[in-house]
Amino acid sequence: MASVRFENVTKKFGDFVAVANFNLEIKDKEFLVLLGPSGCGKTTTMRMVAGLEEPTSGDIYIDADRINDVLPKYRDVAMVFQSYALYPHLTVEDNIGYPLKIRKVPPDEYKRRIVEVARRVELDTMLKRLPKELSGGQRQRVALARAIVRTPRVFLMDEPLSNLDAKLRTQMRAELKHLQHELQVTTIYVTHDQIEAMTLAHRVAVMNRGVIEQLGTPREIYSDPRTLFVAGFIGSPAMNLVSGEVRGGVFARAGLRVGGAGRFDVRRAVLGARPEDIQVTSAEDPDVNLVAPIYSVELTGENTLVSLQLGGELITLRADKNFAGQIDQPVGVKIATDRMFLFDAETERRVYF
Incomplete structure (x- = not known):
């Protein structure tokens, strides 16, 4: 060989x-x-x-x-x-x-x-x-x-x-x-x-x-x-990539705030989160990172893919196969901060925190 x-x-x-x-x-x-x-x-x-x-x-x-x-x-x-x-x-x-x-x-x-x-x-x-x-x-x-x-x-x-x-x-x-x-x-x-x-x-x-x-x-x-x-190319469904900025350890953009984003400020940042690392919950939950309406619901058999609309971007997450949400219903979202990724939009390189 x-x-x-x-x-x-x-x-x-x-x-x-x-x-x-x-x-x-x-x-x-x-x-x-x-x-x-x-x-x-x-x-x-x-x-x-x-x-x-x-x-x-x-x-x-x-x-x-x-x-x-x-x-x-x-x-x-x-x-x-x-x-x-x-x-x-x-x-x-x-x-x-x-x-x-x-x-x-x-x-x-x-x-x-x-x-x-x-x-x-x-x-x-x-x-x-x-x-x-x-x-x-x-x-x-x-x-x-x-x-x-x-x-x-x-x-x-x-x-x-x-x-x-x-x-x-x-x-x-x-x-x-x-x-x-x-x-x-x-x-x-x-x-x-x-x-x-x-x-x-x-x-x-x-x-x-x-x-x-x-x-x-x-x-x-x-x-x-x-x-x-690499983050966007690997994974099915693909990793969610959302544009924003990081200041004081908080990633923010209109409608979305996520803490635990490290000690470096990044003017043009991209937050990455895989669908399995995002949890759907009640819109009344005070600890959610985002409240948004359901854009689509797709049952795949073993789980349900739920897409939410945030501005002009879609966020996709994996919910339980018995999830019964309806299109346009507002729901809350929690992102697992210990499994999220951060990228510099200008260099397209990973920012480690």
Whole structure:
């Protein structure tokens, strides 16, 4: 297996900087997710490992081997694309075995490895079918099997679940996680879906505008966001971010006051609070931070999402599944001050208190 290392890697397309001075080490057998919105540089970063893009400057290593000038076919990486990219005229067996055929693997080993991998991804009864006879999830498993059969040093996965429906995505996430644990192959996974990142990754690199905003375990990224971008990007529903100012340890804006905001005054501040750290209570409660009318109520099954309107912003919180509030009903809100976050709106960096 292998580690992957980026040293001061920059990629430009003309005057546009897609990836800027990128430094990252992906450990042997690690599942590393590059997470970010479209255009943040995550796919470009992965394509440079595959050899589909060349770095403008900097170096990329697999183990001790500098691979900048190595042809893609000699890098010993396997890539799974967003589209299944299957050969429509070939059977499942032939699609899976195509990388082995190119490498002229002996017939006995060729057959054994295809059967073994097909069994692993539960396709062993479908080897004679054509892609058009398969469901979306089955086609994606063929694409995975085609990558696995090579036993590469590194797996590269470019949003492989984005074309699947919600139920299949959930199923395939579990299968991917189990496969990576079983195969123990270093994996770089690109996605804009923070649920995939949180559920699959050993570590997540949150990217924005060609740089890593934060690198850490899913728990660290969720519980300790260091920038305003990371705070707003991670979480479903997203963290509530409310603009205001901090004076004398109190965060304030029209209609909202929250104490315990530290000893630093911040002229342009943003208060962050996750939906599960906000409690809905009676509008008559004297200890509330905010009284506001209910904007919407959404039962999700295990709990109820309640949105309140504060000026032009919405605040979303998680209430009990039996919550019976009505739209336009005024309610009180208490924010858990020991679990709230504060950011400087000018630097977009976390203010610790």
